[in-house]
Amino acid sequence: xxRPAVTIAARAARAAGNIILxxxxxxxxLNVVEKQQMDFVSEVDKLAEAEIIKxxxxxxxxxxxxxxxxxxxxxxxxxxxxxxxxxxxxxLRGIPHFCVSIGLLEKxxxxxxxxxxxxxxxxxxxxxxxxxxxxxxxxxxSKRDDLGGAMIATGFPYRQRAHLGPQLDMTRAILGxxxxxxxxxxxxxxxxxTAAGRYDGYFEIGLKPWDMAAGVLxxxxxxxxxxDFAGRDGIPESGNLxxxxxxxxxxxxxxxxxxxxxxxxxx
Numbered sequence: 001x002x003r004p005a006v007t008i009a010a011r012a013a014r015a016a017g018n019i020i021l022x023x024x025x026x027x028x029x030l031n032v033v034e035k036q037q038m039d040f041v042s043e044v045d046k047l048a049e050a051e052i053i054k055x056x057x058x059x060x061x062x063x064x065x066x067x068x069x070x071x072x073x074x075x076x077x078x079x080x081x082x083x084x085x086x087x088x089x090x091x092l093r094g095i096p097h098f099c100v101s102i103g104l105l106e107k108x109x110x111x112x113x114x115x116x117x118x119x120x121x122x123x124x125x126x127x128x129x130x131x132x133x134x135x136x137x138x139x140x141x142s143k144r145d146d147l148g149g150a151m152i153a154t155g156f157p158y159r160q161r162a163h164l165g166p167q168l169d170m171t172r173a174i175l176g177x178x179x180x181x182x183x184x185x186x187x188x189x190x191x192x193x194t195a196a197g198r199y200d201g202y203f204e205i206g207l208k209p210w211d212m213a214a215g216v217l218x219x220x221x222x223x224x225x226x227x228d229f230a231g232r233d234g235i236p237e238s239g240n241l242x243x244x245x246x247x248x249x250x251x252x253x254x255x256x257x258x259x260x261x262x263x264x265x266x267x
Contacts, residue, residue, distance in 0.1 A: 003127045005060075005104055009080075010123055011116040012055035013100040016084050020091070020100070023047075042092060045069055048084035052102060052236030056080050065103070068210045077107045082215035087186035101188035103213030106155065113214035113221075115192045121225075124192040124218055132195050132221035141224035141245040142197040143199035147177035149254065150200035150248055153190040154183055157206045167205055169259040174203075191215025194243050195222035200253050201244030203229075205264065210243060225249040229256050230265045240264055 023044045049069045056065065064074040067082040080102065085091060087098030096119050104112040113132075115124040124139075126132040131138050146152050152174055156167065175181055182199065184190060187207055193199045195218035204211075212235055216226040225242040228236035231253040235241075240260075242252045257265065 003112065003130070005112045006125050006127055008055065008059045008113060009102045009104070009112060010125060011121070012052040012118070013114045014054060014118075015051045015115035016100045017116050018196075019048045019051055019097070020044055020085060020255045021118050024091075024094075038178065042085075042088060043264070046093070048100065052082050052084055056102075060186065066078070066209060066248040068208070069117065071083075079105045081105060081210050082084060082166070083188060083210035086188040086211065087184075090185045095185070097184050097189065098186055099183055099189045099192070101214045103210075104216060105213060108235070110213060110217035110220070113217040115188050115214050117189060117192075124195065124214075126195075126214075126217045128217065128221070130221065132218045133147075134196055135193075139196040139218075139222050140232060141219065142221045142248070143193060144200045144245065145247050147174065147201075147248060147251045148179075150178040150199075152178050152181050152244075152248075153193065153199045153202040153251070154181055155185070155187055155190070155204040156183065157196045157204065166259060166264060170203070170256045173255040173259050177251070179228050187211040188215045191243055192218055195219045195224065199244075201242070201248040203242045203252055203256060205240050207239040207241050209235070212239075216241070216243060219243045226251065228265075229260045238264070238266055 049067050060087045064076045064079040083101040086101050091098045100116045102114045111128045148154040190202045194202045223247050227233045
């Protein structure tokens with residue numbers, strides 16, 4: 001049975017998902033702002049985040065919140081980390097691959113997670129120590145022993161183009177061993193798919209807390225591991241993340257670490 005915090009977060013994610021779907025046929029008329037170069041936010045992102053915050057604050061008025069659009073609200077050991085529409089670029093182009101991501105950190109440690117794909121009505125949930133689930137069915141990371149035959153997900157972040165050269169080198173190193181690489185445009189869904197065994201592993205440069213907070217717990221509770229490019233466990237402050245089952249994650253650390261610059265290997 002889901003923990004109460006997961007139930008609340010799932011309710012908030014579904015409410016946000018309803019807003020996202022409601023505007024899908026009106027994408028051309030949306031107000032879209034470029035926050036940074038090639039980093040866009042739409043009014044749907046803001047409306048969805050406001051709905052999530054309303055639901056969370058109703059149940060947990062004393063908890064802090066970190067939203068991609070709203071920033072930090074309040075302080076305290078319990079912090080909800082929200083990406084109301086992960087995959088905004090996909091959404092604005094009518095590409096059907098995006099999600100809502102909500103994670104709860106307790107003193108910086110992922111404790112509860114919800115990732116919701118409103119188009120497929122797929123709800124990924126996890127509670128620390130209780131396992132990971134997709135629509136209430138337990139999920140596990142893949143059983144692959146190494147990168148041979150592996151399907152790996154990645155992303156090319158809009159804010160980190162200065163690292164494009166090393167990232168292409170890392171991609172080349174992974175492709176030298178793996179079956180293939182996918183770049184789908186939603187970090188939270190990539191991590192959820194890794195937790196469910198659809199992908200064998202995932203890596204990306206320069207993620208933000210809201211990209212990772214829910215997804216990394218899904219991977220951990222599905223029997224996997226997440227770490228930085230140097231193999232240090234935990235959510236990396238650098239945002240340089242590797243995730244997968246224990247064997248694949250280790251193989252990715254070895255392959256990527258050999259190509260990463262000293263800057264990318266920093267904690």
